[in-house]
Structure formats: structure tokens, C-alpha cells
Amino acid sequence: MKIAVVSYSYTDNNDKLAACVAQALSVEHKKITTQKPMTMGKLILDMIFNRIPKVNPAPKALDSYDLVLFFAPVWMGHIASPLRPYLRTIKSSSKAYGFLSISGGADGGNPKLLAELLKRTGAKPSILLDQHIKDFIDQNTDPTRKDTSEHKISEAEASMLSTTAVKEINKLNIHV
Numbered sequence: 305m306k307i308a309v310v311s312y313s314y315t316d317n318n319d320k321l322a323a324c325v326a327q328a329l330s331v332e333h334k335k336i337t338t339q340k341p342m343t344m345g346k347l348i349l350d351m352i353f354n355r356i357p358k359v360n361p362a363p364k365a366l367d368s369y370d371l372v373l374f375f376a377p378v379w380m381g382h383i384a385s386p387l388r389p390y391l392r393t394i395k396s397s398s399k400a401y402g403f404l405s406i407s408g409g410a411d412g413g414n415p416k417l418l419a420e421l422l423k424r425t426g427a428k429p430s431i432l433l434d435q436h437i438k439d440f441i442d443q444n445t446d447p448t449r450k451d452t453s454e455h456k457i458s459e460a461e462a463s464m465l466s467t468t469a470v471k472e473i474n475k476l477n478i479h480v
């Protein structure tokens with residue numbers, strides 16, 4: 305089975321995690337970039353108005369893969385907007401896909417992710433794994449959204465998150 309790891313990051317956490325997972329699975333890692341630089345203002349407008357930014361590589365770059373494992377942050381309870389063009393392509397191709405994220409988790413998880421994936425792709429993900437930065441911050445401090453959003457995961461944290469992700473991916477019983 306031909307697998308691609310495809311990641312988008314605004315502050316590097318998901319790219320870092322995706323790189324670890326791609327290395328562990330020995331599969332190709334493609335990084336998504338937006339054609340116009342992402343800013344906090346654009347990010348918020350994308351989420352409010354459900355905008356779809358233009359991205360590189362073009363979604364058809366995923367045509368030759370059997371399974372695409374997407375990594376991206378969660379913003380305002382939703383999957384980061386740069387993933388939208390790819391999720392739309394999944395819908396038209398019926399390709400197997402997964403969504404994995406290292407998000408903040410300060411607001412008690414992101415309960416709407418599955419519904420959003422179903423809406424955007426028309427199909428259940430093979431894997432959905434939302435891990436949280438909150439778990440890396442001293443639990444006695446009750447981290448706020450600001451604390452989690454400012455946290456950049458270390459190599460050691462990326463490696464721990466990757467081990468959990470790879471365990472879940474291996475449960476799919478896929479052969480790379």
C-alpha cells in the first residue's frame with residue numbers, strides 16, 4: 305500500500321510530528337504551504353467564513369497514494385483551513401485517509417472533528433487521533449488557550465507523540 309504523510313503547520317508542531325511519523329513508517333512526507341502567507345488575521349477569517357486557501361502542492365499530487373495521513377492543527381474547534389482543498393479531493397476520489405493532530409486541548413478537546421471530516425470528505429477516516437499540548441504542560445497550572453498555542457513541541461515530545469500515532473496507524477494492519 306502506498307502511503308503519504310501530508311502536513312500543514314502554522315507554528316511547526318504538526319510538521320515536526322508528521323516528520324517523525326513519516327520517518328518511522330519510511331514513507332514520503334509532503335508539507336503543505338499556502339500560496340499567500342498565512343497570518344493570524346487570515347486564519348481567523350478562514351475559520352469564520354469557511355474560506356478555502358490556495359495551497360501547494362496541488363491536491364492532485366496525492367493521486368498516486370492509496371492512503372493519505374493528514375497532520376494539521378485545530379483552529380477554533382475546526383481542522384486548519386489549508387487542509388480543505390485536500391479533503392475536497394478525498395471526497396471526489398474516495399481515497400482512504402486519516403487525520404492526526406497535535407492541538408492545544410485547553411478547551412477540553414475538539415468534539416466536532418469527526419463530523420467535520422465526514423462533511424468535507426463524505427467518508428469516515430481510517431484513523432482520527434487528536435493529541436494535546438495541554439498534556440505536556442504542568443497540570444497544576446490549568447493551561448489556558450494562550451499557554452497551549454505558544455507551546456512549541458520539543459524533539460522528545462514529537463517522538464512521544466509519534467510513538468502513539470504509529471501505534472494507532474499500525475492497528476490499521478497496513479503494509480507499507
Ligand SMILES: Cc1cc2nc3c(=O)[nH]c(=O)nc-3n(C[C@H](O)[C@H](O)[C@H](O)COP(=O)(O)O)c2cc1C
Pocket residue numbers: 312313314315316317318319347376377378379380381382406407408409410411413414437452453454455
Ligand atoms: C487561532 C488559533 C486557534 C486555535 N484553536 C484551537 C482549538 O480550537 N482547539 C485546540 O485544541 N487547539 C487550538 N489551537 C492550538 C493549536 O492547535 C496548537 O497550538 C497546534 O499545536 C499548532 O500546530 P502547528 O504548530 O502545527 O501550527 C489554536 C491555535 C490558534 C493559533
